[in-house]
Amino acid sequence: MDNTPPRPQSLVWTLLEAYCARRDLKLTRLDDYGHSGLVENPAGQRRFFRGTHFDLNPLGASEIADDKAASLKLFQSDGLIIPEGVVLSGKNASNSAIQFSERVGFPVFLKPNTGQEGQDVERLETPEQLKTACTRLLQRHRLLLLQKAIPGEDFRVLVLKDEVLGVIKRSAPIGTGDGVNSLKTMIEQLDAGLLADPRCAACLASQNLSLDCVPEKGQVIALLSNANLSSGGKGHLLDGPTPLTIKDAAIRAANSLGLRYAGVDMIVKADGQPILLEINAAPGLARFAAQGPSDRAVAAQFYERVFDAFTVSFRQ
Structure with a gap:
């Protein structure tokens, strides 16, 4: 008898398993986790997935999407607005970073040119912080x-096939003091993993706070400067119709790379202008779905649409 505990299944697998059962489609997993x-x-035609990658997007375009500088350059050439930035590498990275930051002004964001989920994304306020961050991140990223x-x-x-499925407003993780702890x-109590994240310590230091401080009751404390859900941020589905400026920029960005399915990240300024x-x-959508039952239901609805697009060609 096999006493091995069942392995946790991914959100995509769980939802796709139910989807295929309803539509007489065979689902095969190629690893223990799905x-x-x-x-x-039934005719033997196949469609493949890995993680949240589905047979929807061209391979080359997907690879370019993972190259932030390359995709942003393409967006800019297609008339979309992007932040001013510079690619850094090698021994002179810190000097180039300081020169750029002195020209555009602090604060600045430093991030790996490839990668996802907000890993190693840092908001920096001073030249000293920038130099230290450059040295540290270049040890892990080219x-x-x-x-x-x-x-x-x-x-x-x-975005799915020239349509906006939904807009998620992201906010950086915060804590609220109780005057006791x-x-x-x-x-x-909120997210113990943040204690090991040097970005959390830096964010607290920028507020002149230490871990031993006891915030006043009701005092709101910023814990990180970036809003990625994978870093502890929160996502809130935008109610009502999507503003046309946001919708247009997102669809144009996906079309710029020829992506049928994409998540487009943007900052929307106070005047409504989107910056890609x-x-x-x-x-x-796993982090969003994990926030609670209502968000999981929304994620399930979105994935239902994605699965329809993923399998439509051999369900007809």
């Missing part, structure tokens, strides 16, 4: 992208 697999119709920080609201826009205790940050050819 991270990769294939869907097959190319970095440095961008001027743009004030505004942070959005992830999901220290910041360390508060963070442990990056595009993701395999946007995931």
